[in-house]
Amino acid sequence: MRRARRTLAATVTLAVASSMLTGCFEEASPHDAVRDFLVGWQTEDYDLAAGRTDGDLATVRKALSDAKLELDAASFRFKITKIDMTGEESKADFHAEVDLGENNPLWKYDGVLPLHLVDGSWKVRWSPSVLHPQLKEGQRFAVDTEPTARQPVVDRAGDPLQSDTVLYVAGVYPAKLGDNAEEVVAQLSKETGYAQDRLLSRVRSSPPDKFVPLVTFGRSRYQAIQTKLEAIAGIKIEQQEQPVNPDAPRQIVGTVSALTPETEQKLGGPQRAGDSVGKSGLQQAYQDYLTGSTQTKVITLDLKTGRQVAQLEEWPGRQNVSVKTTIDRATQAAAEQAVADTETSALVAVHRDTGEILAVGTKGLHQERDALAGKFPAGTAFSIVAADALLKEGVSPKQRLACPQERTVGGAKFVHVGQPTGVTTSATFQENFAKGCVTALASLARRVTADRLTASAKAFGMEQPWRLPLKSFSGTLPSLSSDADKAKAIAGQNVEVSPLSMALVAATVASGTWRPPVLVTEPKSPDPAAEPVPAIQPPPVAMDPKVRAALTAMMRVGAAGTPAQGGKGKVYGVTASAGSEQSWFVGWQGDVAIAVLAKNYDAGAVAGSFFAGLGNPS
Template identity: 60%
Template sequence: MTGKARRTVAAALTLAAAVPMLSACFEEPSAHEAVRDFLVGWQTGDYAAAARRTDGDQKAVRQALEDAKVHLDAASFRFKLKGIRSAGEQTEADFAAEVDLGENNPLWEYAGKLPLHLVDGRWKVHWSPSVIHPQLREGQRFAVDVKPQGRQPILDRNNDPLQQEATLYVANVIPSLLKDEVAVCRQLSKITGFPQDRLLSRIRSAIPNVQVPLVTFGRAKYAQLRAQLEAIPGLQMTPESLPVAPDSPAQIVGAVTAVTPETEQQLGGPQRAGDTVGRSGLQKAYQEYLTGSTETSVIILDVKTSKTVAELRKWRPGRSTSSVRTTLDRPMQKAADSALLGGSPAMLVAVQASTGNVLAVASTKEYHQERHALAGKFHAGSLFSIMSVEGLLKAQVSLKQKLACPVDRTVGGAQFHQAAPPAGSTLSLQGNFASGCVTALASLARKIDGAELAASAARFGIGAQWSLPLKTFSGRMRPLTNDAATAKAIAGQNVSVSPLSMALVAGAVASGTWHPPVLVIEPKTPDPSADAEPAKTPDAIRIDDKTISALKTLMRAGVTSGSARLAAAPGDPVSGITASATQGRKPLAWFVGWQEDVAVAVLAESTDSTAGAAIAGRFFRGLHAGL
């Protein structure tokens, strides 16, 4: 059932409850019964019953009442009797009218009057068009004038648009030129699936000599239906350019489609042709802002000339269309996209270390930017050893302490394997951290309390309840009940994270403070009707200075002497570490690190543990080169 149908049924139910009240309020002999019968008949669509209570030509009255509903494209009329007054030989009833104009428009309320007199001993409504509305005269009709606002763009942080113009095709008619409006709507309904009655009422409620949009088509759909559409007499196809083709990151920005019969129902009521609907990403999340509202006027037209005689009511948009300003940065996005070209399936998320603002989200075709880069759940590998540093420092463990890196090691019954141990002598903790030796790092589990490791992870945002307009995943760690579980956490085997959550971890080390992610600057919430403040996001968390100092040393060593050497780039030094993990049967190569105020997480599908670092290096070099 459409929104309009629901409103009509509701109106009928309201009426059923109101009739006894009207009957009970007045008794014969008086004009009450005539007023009641007329208003009840009009409200329920029983125009014959209403006409019998007038002194006019019954056929003409029935048609006039029906035309009023059609010309307003009204979902319902509802009336409330205000009183009946008599002065000398004149009797008049006052009523309040409430008209639901449908199309998600506001209610139109106005005051009306019913002149009454006795005809052969019976009270009758003295008929004229002013009975319908005080300003309506013979030779005039209602119409609804609609002026929709165009779709607004999604912008990057520098107010550059993140989409390009695309051509949509709108099927229009000029009502006064149609020879058979019913046939036009029947054919168009058969082709598109839009209800015939909705198309027809849209035509009949419009200004007759003005172009009326009926259905919008995308390029592919229009090409498919073009021959059938051109065969409909009186139908005109008009190309329109709208900012709907997403630029990179396309899956974050989101796709836009023309309104279809299916999306019409999903949105809870009829939408005007020419409207566009966000199908995914930010376009979907901020649909109500990007399309805004429609300016609607109820007017009276001269039937012969179609000129406006009077404007009875105008509703300006309570909320104008609004662009959506994001934290994304087009130059950084370009560098991220370029860094992924020609390599393994991979993803890259870049954030501003000092704020948590998301700057770029890139992925190859094998991964989805929202579902995987922002909301994916992947094993962290030895990256999670970052969370262990605070506990190690509390346990008085020195970064220079020597730790063996064997091929295999068992900790608390849990087995760990290092595929390619570093050659040479036993490395220090710093060296094992820089090279990502799982067996060495797992051996530290006995020195760290599981509760402290969990608390440290929380300080780096793992499991935080942040609020973003798109799906995201902040990470999850299983309970650490023994040394084996703690060792697995340090090795990232019982921990799930997303590239976004690890980019924020890198940003926390770079800036000394963990910040929750931010993707949209304005508007503050995707819901334009929300009066409350946006959903509460976690506060920034300051990390202990001693921990940050140690982590910066360890992660700088990852690039200068560890397995993250390929991340090196011109400009300020790059810091970061790599890690290997598996997801099912897929080998994964991580890199997390930063240069200046840009922190990144890269996840590549590769057996080469340095693959993520290589992508990060290309990204940082691209930024330096101004890509």
Template identity: 55%
Template sequence: MADGSDRPRAAVRAGGGRRWRRGARAVRAALVLALLTPALTGCFEEPTPHDAVQEFLVGWQTGDEEGFAQAAARTDGDPAAVRRALADVGLQLDAASFRFSLKSLRMDGDTAEARYHAEVDLGENQPLWEYDGVLPLRLVNGTWKVRWSPSVLHPKLRPGERFAVITNSNGRQPILDRDGDSLQEEQTVYVASVVPAKLKDPAKLCEELARVTGFPADRLLSRIRSAPPNELVPLATFGRAKYAQLRDKLKIPGVNIYEDEQPVAPAPPTQIVGQVNVVTPETEQQLGGPQRAGDTVGRSGLQKAYQDQLTGSTETRVVTVDASGEEVTELAAWPGRANTPVRTTIDGSVQTAAELAVNGSGPVALVAVDVATGEIRAVATEDMHQERDALAGRYPAGTAFSVVAAAGMLKSGIRPSQKVPCTGDRSVGGARFQQSSEVVGTTPTFQAGLAHGCVTALASMARLVDGETLAAAAAQFGIGAGWSLPLRSFSGHVPPAVTDAEKARVIVGQSVQVSPLSMALVAAAIAGGTWHPPTLVTSPASPDPTADVPNPVATAPITLDEGVAKQLRAIMRAGVESGSAKAAATARGRVYGVAAEVGHVENKQPVRLSWFIGYQGDLAVAVLAKRGDPATAAAVAGSFFSAARSAA
């Protein structure tokens, strides 16, 4: 069976069901005539069953009272009963349209048999049902008539039976951490439902429910009419707050409210996991057509990026039911596309450690990655956003970026022991740089200048390195690379640097833009000797292509020069032992890292940022705090490493 969910819809709603546009009726009739006439003209002498078959199928396909009357007139049944039966078929199937084509027509004296092919569009987000039917005909007083019985509508439909459409959703699959534990918590939703057979006036009930919920009354009524009469039919689902607001208004005779538990409330990292909402009239429009009550839609984070995989598609069955409402025969079934969980690289214990570390330190963002793989183990923020700021933020890195520039300078021959004066003020190529710390007035080594983040000392080295070397060093650490995640992310940007002033601004990270994620990967590369692109989701491989996020881009790992990596590790160890990152030394065990302070403009207001990038064991981290004191970010990192070590 073909799934027609991608076909354009030409139907409009009228009288509680969907009907073809009246202005297109002549066109459709002409199409059917074009199908029938070439096959039949000249084959028979009048009278022939040709006109009866044509007018019956065209009238049925037209889908309005005039068409049904035309079709009924070409049968030997009671006209009123036939008109009602044809109208009921559309309601029972909740059909957007019918389309017929003739397969064969055979005469035998005063009887005949026509075989037709039917295509029934079961509506938005539903499949196309195709089947073959038979029209028996006989001469009645010199006029050919279709011999009326329910089997004219479908060969397996018997007297006293009707069609029904049954839909079943498999429910939303979870987002999992790396150990397979769910990153959602149970949340109560409230479902308004009805049993069709128990309703005295379904149309009135739907009008009242539409006024309360905003869902179109005709859609609600169509769901009731197309469902098996004795089954509980969910019509609308509400979250806790919305239900509390509408509780009294939902006391409509015939409407039952039951509670359902769904694992949709996000657990940390909540903004990475994302929010899930039950379907509302507004989200129905966003999703491109009617959804079933109880369906859910991801509004943000991974829930939105992987909406298609998490929800799959609804199982649909067309059946016949008897007068008591019991199912008799299954006529067609579509299993729907299977939905699958989304497995992430988040580590529950590391995430908990990150949440504890940022608590009370905001505004702050922390990203932790695995040294050996680049997999994201935790993302935590306070008064900042986990996706917009931690993964995709664009911030100057200050002298935290200087370790990247140092990789290029060390490789080009600058020695870690080279002496570089750390002054309070320095002009490089016309650009002014200032430093205020206890190291001002000393002449530290290049290594010590990096460990202490002396801006003036580092800027003065611009004349010893060219812009190509700085750009190549940044590329070695994936800055500006083409990698991306199923969520928005930023790999960084280093502007071209030709003059001494431009090179100095790059070296001290003032003109560079990075995200906490990109800097955590820098720290991981120094720790492990290889830069790895980030990974957040391991299964499935790609998100929903209809989501407004990029598909992941494969980027190869980059191996660093081991001699340079070893020197950078020594610099980062000195940064914690005696440099600007010594606040991180509160962590148990050996920590490596550097800290920095840099100015930033946000919403046209100046903001001082503090950075820490470093590692301990198999975890690398970047912390960005919107506070000028470098000790802030370093202290958060120290708390994180202590908590992570305790949880290990």
């Protein structure tokens, strides 16, 4: 589709330019011949072009048609730059732009059309040099390409996050096909679904003694079609190893497939057989970086020997590079093990001082769609953010609060699950925070303004447009227009968050500064193929030191004596409910901050297993 649009646009451009130029010359000038020849060549009206030459019509038509095939060109575009005339001789200079395929530069060159009068009409003096000044009799164009192997996605230590797998590439040696190229290509097209004309163009545009990859298969697809491929005379199979088998976190790394007719049509050139295409995760988001672009040369070949005569142009292609992530293998292994016994859970671990994502482990959830970009009720885990606002408003951690089974605030009803009917206990704000007493926390709604709650939420990263190459969700807080709204927010009932956003909340308290998440450190600039992202990351936001000290103490109490404190070393955090089935643990140990979301399972137990498996207490 891209090729068709380019060709049409080029045709219109020359037609308009030609009509304008026509009025600048008298009828007896050579301009009409030059114009008709170039328009005919550009629009593939080879009869029009050939009729404006002194050559054999069939020979000229074939030469122009072959040039398009030999270059595997999407389109030609020409501009007349100068016409000189001396008596019955004339010379026209023109500028050519040949589209060799999307993502490749245009091949630009300057050509010359010699003309002379034949029976009173101007004719282009035909020779192969009309097509290009360096093309001579007995020669043809060819395009020599060298695709580069796909680079890997790597962890923070530079080790690949995927293993090699074998791809099967069906191709041909053009010189060995003789006159059977069209038949061979027709059979391959029938069995694979690739467009016959595109396959044939690749064969005819390539050096005859070089293997031309045409179609790539994964193992299962190849095994299903192997017998049919082997029955096509002239088809050869080469095996290629490419780093496409993802390691954990598999859905973050993403999957890769061989090029298919559908993906080829979508992507356009210069992707060719042997190339691989990222289908998800970072493999898809950084497709252009990982694959780079094909090294391309336009050359001329001797028709008899098939040897290269001259190189007309060369493009080295864009260098492909590996994508370095912040994933830490040991942390990822601990996350995978921690969620293994659950049915539905997600664990995101980040470095407390940098916001770098160290691990994403899930069971029954998707690592990108749920762990990074999921929208879940925050529940009382949001009380960490609310506590920041309340402490700034002067609420003391030692203030005593009643914790009844039920309480109504501003017309909104709150129920503390697990509290016996008719029983009201009294405890400090710190203690109610630690055990997640919804009714006690909601009662503080009148002690904090809506603006203060909203400001704290934003300071902890909520609704911030951070820059991440994969889909993610920073959280949302509704407009707080009443005490009921504020109470619901403190209890996390009208707040949505993702496990990633809550891991960053834990990191904020642990380090004293909120920082946006980081998943990829190299390349430095976002990939143009990635999700749309802001041009600038939001800046870090430092906590009030006194508030942080108080909140750290509250979160130490929140983790003490719970399953989260399963290993050695101090753990800080809170275990919170988010409805009858979902629970959160948000906290940290040492320099690793985490958020765990679990369904019908104790999120604190998952956190405890993770910290024990990490084996790095402090």
